[in-house]
Amino acid sequence: MKDLDIVKKLDVKKLLMAVAMTAFIVNSAQAAEPKASVSLPGNVITVGDVFDGVTHDADHVLAPAPAYGDTMTLNAYDLKRISDAFNLGWFPQTNAEEVVIRRDAHEVDHYAIEAALKKGLTEQLNGQKFELQLNDPSLSFHLPESSATDLDVSNLKIDLAKGEFHALVSAPRGAARPVIKQDVAGKIFAVVDVPVVRSVLHSGDVISLGDIDYTSIRTADLSPNVVTDAHKLVGMSPRRSVSPMKPITTVDIVLPVIIKKGDLVTMVLKSPTMTLTTQGKALENAADGESLRVINISSNQTLDAVVTGPKTVAVNAPAEMSLLN
Numbered sequence: 001m002k003d004l005d006i007v008k009k010l011d012v013k014k015l016l017m018a019v020a021m022t023a024f025i026v027n028s029a030q031a032a033e034p035k036a037s038v039s040l041p042g043n044v045i046t047v048g049d050v051f052d053g054v055t056h057d058a059d060h061v062l063a064p065a066p067a068y069g070d071t072m073t074l075n076a077y078d079l080k081r082i083s084d085a086f087n088l089g090w091f092p093q094t095n096a097e098e099v100v101i102r103r104d105a106h107e108v109d110h111y112a113i114e115a116a117l118k119k120g121l122t123e124q125l126n127g128q129k130f131e132l133q134l135n136d137p138s139l140s141f142h143l144p145e146s147s148a149t150d151l152d153v154s155n156l157k158i159d160l161a162k163g164e165f166h167a168l169v170s171a172p173r174g175a176a177r178p179v180i181k182q183d184v185a186g187k188i189f190a191v192v193d194v195p196v197v198r199s200v201l202h203s204g205d206v207i208s209l210g211d212i213d214y215t216s217i218r219t220a221d222l223s224p225n226v227v228t229d230a231h232k233l234v235g236m237s238p239r240r241s242v243s244p245m246k247p248i249t250t251v252d253i254v255l256p257v258i259i260k261k262g263d264l265v266t267m268v269l270k271s272p273t274m275t276l277t278t279q280g281k282a283l284e285n286a287a288d289g290e291s292l293r294v295i296n297i298s299s300n301q302t303l304d305a306v307v308t309g310p311k312t313v314a315v316n317a318p319a320e321m322s323l324l325n
Contacts, residue, residue: 032088034079038101040065041145047086050074050099057086068105068179069142073098105142106149108171113139113151113184117167120153121188129193129216132165134186141171141180148172163187190219194247195230202241206256207233215245225249237287255287258310265294266312267305280305280313 032051040049043065048058062082066072074082076092079099083090117132143149150173158165166185170178193214201207212230226247227233233248237256242248259265259282267280279297286292286307294305294313305313 032083032090034074034090034097034099036099038099039104040101041104045072045101047082049101050079050082051088051090054086054088060086066101066103067142068103068144069107070103072101074101103142104145106145106147108141108143108149108151108180110134110137110139112149113141113169116151116153116169117156117165117184117186120156120167121158121165124156124158129191131189131191131216131218132186133189134184139182139184141169141182143171143179147179152178158188160188160190163189191216192219192222192228194222194226194228195233196245196247197233197242199244200241201238203238204257205237207236207238207253209234213245215247217247223247223249225251227253255290257285258288259286259292259307259313261285263311264297265305267294267296267303267315268308268312269315282313 032053034051035049038045038049044061045063045065046058047060047062048054050062063072076095076097079090079097080092082088114132114134121130121132149171152170152173153167154170155168156165157167164185165188166183169180169182169184171180172178194217195212196215197207197211198213199211201211209230212233214230217226222228226249233253235256236253239252239254242252261282261284263282265280265282267278269276280294280303281297283293283295283302288307288309291304291306292313293302294315295302303315305315308314
């Protein structure tokens with residue numbers, strides 16, 4: 001441990017020079033070769049981590065291990081200094097020879113961090129739906145391979161007015177001495193589910209409950225005319241083609257046309273004492289309950305009417321005499 005304390009005060013290059021001056025020189029050279037790559041489970045780099053075939057001083061500490069998930073590269077010059085210091089008898093064949101040392105680690109990426117934060121935020125917001133966005137979208141942690149990767153979220157503070165949150169994330173969860181403790185901050189956005197159609201629908205199609213799905217949209221981005229109640233879509237028809245999974249506005253939908261221009265219709269006139277019917281022709285498209293103009297085929301007179309059902313219209317009382325003609 002004394003060697004390790006000295007190591008912590010020096011950078012790797014200076015440390016290797018110190019090793020060269022202070023290491024014990026054995027009487028005969030060892031047949032050693034540098035490893036192509038090294039994966040470290042521990043906290044330090046030893047001679048035996050760097051070279052294969054070391055028979056003496058394999059446990060001699062050269063430097064602290066890189067941070068979890070990081071790498072360190074020893075070039076041909078570094079390796080020659082170590083070989084000379086410990087009489088390993090190795091010489092580089094080219095200046096390109098090197099050893100890459102990596103610290104064994106698990107990566108906890110930003111998806112895992114966001115998932116832990118979402119759980120904590122959901123508990124505080126009583127189930128209100130939201131989206132979050134880390135201020136550092138590339139945030140990640142590295143933990144020892146032997147460590148669990150679940151996270152603790154504490155000191156969670158939410159400012160809905162500003163749309164911000166702050167928290168302390170630590171790992172592994174429940175550890176008395178966490179390997180990682182990190183302040184995390186980001187944006188929070190309230191969202192609402194709105195009805196959308198599952199596939200493209202065209203003008204003339206009638207929207208049914210089976211056509212409807214849902215998508216989430218940030219409340220701040222919600223236009224006043226977006227339809228938020230699925231029941232207000234059922235039975236309606238697109239004014240023009242509507243795309244799937246896209247919010248629908250009241251401008252996008254109309255009542256479905258049930259009488260088209262040129263259709264033959266039954267014209268009905270009701271009065272307290274009688275009901276008269278005759279045949280007419282629609283002069284324009286109309287939906288149920290809408291007004292349209294029709295022409296009485298018998299009299300060739302144009303009348304105002306209201307759609308009461310498929311191919312059926314009601315004419316206004318002043319048209320009574322026209323129906324009789």
